[in-house]
Structures are given as structure tokens and as C-alpha cells.
Amino acid sequence: MQGYNDGMSRPFWSNGPSPGQFYNFTGGDRSASQGFGPQNNFGAQRSSQPITTGTSVVGIKFDGGVMIAADALVSYGSVARFQDVKRVFKVNDQAILGTGGDFADFQSIQRSINDKMIDDICHDDTISLKPKSLYNWLTRILNNRRNKFEPLWLDMVVGGIENGEPFLGHVDLRGRSYEDDIIATGFGKHLALPIIREQIVEGRPFTQEEATNLIKKSMEVLFYRDCRALSRYYVAVCTAAGANVSEVQKVNQNWEVATVVRGYS
Amino acid sequence: MFQQMNIQQNFPEYNIPGKQHHDFSPYESNGGSIVAIAGKGYAIIAADTRLSSGYSIHTRKQKKTFKLTDTTVLGSTGCWCDTLSLTSLLAYRMQSYVHTHQKTMSTNAIAQLISVMMYNKRFFPYYVSNVLAGLDEEGNGVVYSYDPIGHCEKTTYRAGGTAGALLQPVLDNQIGYKNQNLAEKPEITKEKAISIATDTFISASERDIYTGDSVVICIITKDGIEEKTVQLRKD
Numbered sequence: 255m256q257g258y259n260d261g262m263s264r265p266f267w268s269n270g271p272s273p274g275q276f277y278n279f280t281g282g283d284r285s286a287s288q289g290f291g292p293q294n295n296f297g298a299q300r301s302s303q304p305i306t307t308g309t310s311v312v313g314i315k316f317d318g319g320v321m322i323a324a325d326a327l328v329s330y331g332s333v334a335r336f337q338d339v340k341r342v343f344k345v346n347d348q349a350i351l352g353t354g355g356d357f358a359d360f361q362s363i364q365r366s367i368n369d370k371m372i373d374d375i376c377h378d379d380t381i382s383l384k385p386k387s388l389y390n391w392l393t394r395i396l397n398n399r400r401n402k403f404e405p406l407w408l409d410m411v412v413g414g415i416e417n418g419e420p421f422l423g424h425v426d427l428r429g430r431s432y433e434d435d436i437i438a439t440g441f442g443k444h445l446a447l448p449i450i451r452e453q454i455v456e457g458r459p460f461t462q463e464e465a466t467n468l469i470k471k472s473m474e475v476l477f478y479r480d481c482r483a484l485s486r487y488y489v490a491v492c493t494a495a496g497a498n499v500s501e502v503q504k505v506n507q508n509w510e511v512a513t514v515v516r517g518y519s
Numbered sequence: 520m521f522q523q524m525n526i527q528q529n530f531p532e533y534n535i536p537g538k539q540h541h542d543f544s545p546y547e548s549n550g551g552s553i554v555a556i557a558g559k560g561y562a563i564i565a566a567d568t569r570l571s572s573g574y575s576i577h578t579r580k581q582k583k584t585f586k587l588t589d590t591t592v593l594g595s596t597g598c599w600c601d602t603l604s605l606t607s608l609l610a611y612r613m614q615s616y617v618h619t620h621q622k623t624m625s626t627n628a629i630a631q632l633i634s635v636m637m638y639n640k641r642f643f644p645y646y647v648s649n650v651l652a653g654l655d656e657e658g659n660g661v662v663y664s665y666d667p668i669g670h671c672e673k674t675t676y677r678a679g680g681t682a683g684a685l686l687q688p689v690l691d692n693q694i695g696y697k698n699q700n701l702a703e704k705p706e707i708t709k710e711k712a713i714s715i716a717t718d719t720f721i722s723a724s725e726r727d728i729y730t731g732d733s734v735v736i737c738i739i740t741k742d743g744i745e746e747k748t749v750q751l752r753k754d
Contacts, residue, residue: 302543
């Protein structure tokens with residue numbers, strides 16, 4: 255094939271692993287077999303507990319879209335350390351993501367996703383990452399890290415619109431994943447899910463207004479009962495019109511009942 | 520009591536009481552059961568749709584049967600993340616087979632492939648209970664079942680998953696006619712197999728908290744794969 259402009263030709267398969275091998279994503283330049291952590295005479299040291307953590311994430315599908323909410327708190331053990339943090343974010347016009355678990359791991363994965371989005375935009379071909387692809391990608395990344403016993407300690411809720419249909423899925427630190435119409439993580443699984451489930455009308459999806467109110471109610475209950483929750487939260491909404499993260503929302507608080515309680519003073 | 524020695528520095532490391540300490544385990548049991556029955560000209564495989572860990576249910580509509588070809592279906596339960604890894608790698612290996620050999624894989628070829636893939640991870644196994652059902656080259660039903668490290672056995676009926684130990688004796692009695700002095704053992708028809716499989720799941724959901732919500736039954740014949748759903752207990 256002489257006469258072909260070699261200056262423009264690119265290897266068909268570049269920057270990738272050898273055929274039959276695996277990517278070592280988040281592993282930097284190390285090969286997949288080298289593993290993680292500083293090596294010493296006693297073997298490798300791994301960190302395997304979350305340090306700064308976010309609590310529950312709640313996601314709901316509604317007629318024509320999906321919304322994901324998480325409060326604004328990142329805790330350091332029992333310290334309410336960072337109190338205005340967005341744990342939900344817009345990936346692109348068709349995908350949103352909410353995360354609980356280790357916040358540093360979330361920021362790391364968020365940086366990688368934003369890099370992917372810049373790549374997408376630079377291609378300038380109107381093709382961008384779809385929610386199911388993002389969901390599957392996260393599944394593989396998290397599972398790959400758990401296989402190395404160096405998990406990304408995350409509980410993620412992926413949402414978006416794909417082929418006109420709302421999508422909502424959950425991925426955890428092992429890479430376990432499932433899709434559903436309502437998803438909650440952590441305390442939300444115990445407190446928010448039953449509240450939302452009670453309002454389901456068989457054969458009809460929620461309207462956006464209903465979903466917004468259910469999120470509001472869920473975050474309120476979570477604030478009252480989850481010691482690692484905060485009264486302020488953010489909601490990411492994705493519809494066919496695009497995705498956006500709300501202004502900070504406040505839960506309704508009513509402590510009047512506290513004046514009736516006797517025996518503590 | 521809370522003291523631990525750090526081997527690196529010979530320095531006591533204190534675990535602060537009240538501070539949560541998480542120990543990472545790569546495995547988790549996400550529950551679910553599978554029943555497969557094979558007969559003349561058919562095979563059926565059923566799996567429930569509950570995905571849980573511990574006392575909490577993640578979703579009530581997670582299918583655990585995977586259509587691999589027009590004549591083969593895999594049922595896989597256990598550690599769900601391993602099921603996902605295994606089945607996506609399997610899909611890749613099967614597609615690769617199609618491109619190299621210009622034909623889809625036969626049920627017994629898939630059975631062998633799964634065994635090899637499972638044993639490949641002998642020292643960090645896929646923590647899953649697999650049951651493969653399909654039609655052989657003659658069009659008759661076959662069932663293959665596995666242990667987590669790739670041991671494979673060919674049978675005509677098998678129960679697997681969290682209620683496997685609960686259901687296998689029922690199948691031994693109802694389908695294998697075990698420990699019964701019968702002059703002849705009547706063949707199990709497709710309809711009979713479907714009804715037994717459905718009943719075993721109804722019973723399993725009464726006693727096994729990891730089995731319930733609904734059961735998806737895949738009926739494999741030469742005409743294709745038919746799918747039926749039966750509702751189970753949701754508590």
C-alpha cells in the first residue's frame with residue numbers, strides 16, 4: 255500500500271494491552287500482574303477500608319427520565335467533615351452518576367470519567383458515552399480492582415437516557431450490578447425504598463413531580479434517622495432534554511416533638 | 520485488647536473503639552436457585568429472580584438464566600459479580616469460537632469450555648453454582664452441573680444455588696424415582712417437568728429466604744427457547 259499517507263496512519267490497535275491480555279485501568283504503567291501497593295519484605299500493604307465516606311444515594315426512574323439524589327455530606331468516621339459536597343454529577347447530556355462510599359475513590363473515578371468525556375467531545379462526532387456503557391465500564395473497573403484485593407470502595411448509582419428509555423443501575427465495590435426502577439444504597443435501602451415502593455401505582459411510571467417529592471421525603475427521613483446524613487442534598491436529573499444537577503436542596507425539619515420528650519434534661 | 524503489632528515497625532497500632540473497621544471480602548453470597556430437567560426432545564431450566572445479600576433484597580427482577588445459543592441456556596447463581604464476570608467472558612469466548620470455526624458452539628462444547636474457564640481460576644475461584652441445560656447433537660435434553668472450581672458432571676436433572684440442597688432430594692424422588700421399587704420408571708414429559716420445577720420453587724421460597732419473588736422457566740426444544748414466568752412469595 256505505497257502512496258498511502260503514512261504520516262496520517264495510525265496503528266489499528268494502540269495504547270491497548272496485547273491481544274488476549276487485559277487493560278490495567280487505574281493501575282498506571284504497571285502491568286496487570288504487578289498488582290498494587292508499595293512492595294516491601296513483608297509483601298504489599300493494602301488499604302482496605304474507606305476513610306472519608308458518603309452515605310446513602312437514592313435513584314428513581316420516572317416518566318421520561320431518571321433522578322439521583324445524595325446529601326451534601328462527606329464524613330470522616332463519625333466527624334461530619336465536609337458539608338457542601340456534590341456526590342451526584344452530570345457525566346454528559348444522557349448520563350448522571352451518584353456515589354456513596356469512599357470519597358477519594360469517587361473523585362478518582364470522576365476524573366477518569368471527565369477525561370473520557372473530553373475525549374468524546376474532541377472527537378466532535380456527536381457520539382458520546384451512553385449510560386449502559388458507563389454502567390458496564392464501571393462494573394469492569396470495580397470488579398478488576400476487587401480481583402486485586404484493592405477495591406475502589408464505592409456504591410454507585412448510574413442513571414440516564416438510552417434510546418429514549420430511562421436507565422437506572424447500581425454497581426458496588428465488588429462490581430456487582432443490577433438494574434431496577436428504584437435504587438437506594440446504604441441506609442436508603444432500609445428507609446427510602448419502602449417509602450418509595452408504597453407509592454408505586456401498578457402499570458404507571460412516576461411523573462417527574464412525584465419523583466421529586468419522593469426524593470424529598472426520602473432525604474427527609476434519612477436525615478432524621480441516619481447519623482451520617484445531612485439536611486442538605488443535591489439531585490441530578492436526566493431527561494431527553496439533557497442532564498443537570500440541582501441547586502442545593504433543604505429537607506423539611508420539624509423538631510416540635512422534641513419539647514414533649516421528658517427525661518433527658 | 521485493641522492492640523495489634525504492626526510487623527513493619529514493631530510499633531503498636533491502636534484500633535480506636537467506636538471507629539468502624541471494615542474487612543474486605545471479595546466474595547458475597549447473592550442467593551438464588553436453579554433447577555434443570557432434561558428429557559427426550561426437551562430441556563428446561565428455571566431460576567428465581569431475587570438478588571439479595573444478607574437480609575436485604577437488592578432487586579426482585581434479576582434474571583439468572585443466560586441464553587447462550589438457540590439450544591443452550593446457562594443458569595448461574597452465587598456471588599453475582601462473579602456470575603457477571605464469568606458470563607461476559609463466556610460470551611466473548613463463544614463469539615471467538617464462532618469466528619474461528621464458522622459455527623455456533625454445541626451444548627457439550629460449551630459445557631467443556633465452562634469447566635476449563637472455571638478451573639482457570641482454581642486459586643481465586645468464581646464463587647458460583649452453574650447449571651447448564653440444552654439439547655445435544657441428537658436433539659435430546661442434557662444437563663451439566665458444576666462446582667465452583669470447574670468440576671463438571673452430566674446428568675438429566677439438577678438443583679443448584681442456595682436452595683439446591685433443599686430441592687435435589689425432591690427431584691431425586693419425583694424425577695429420578697430413587698429408592699422406589701418400581702417395575703418401570705415412566706418417562707418425564709415436558710409438561711410434567713415444568714410443573715415439577717414450578718412446584719419445587721414454590722416450596723423452596725417457603726423455606727429459603729434467598730429464593731423467591733418469581734421464577735423464570737426456560738423451555739428448550741428444537742423449535743427454540745420459550746420463557747415462562749411464575750410469581751413466588753415476595754417476603
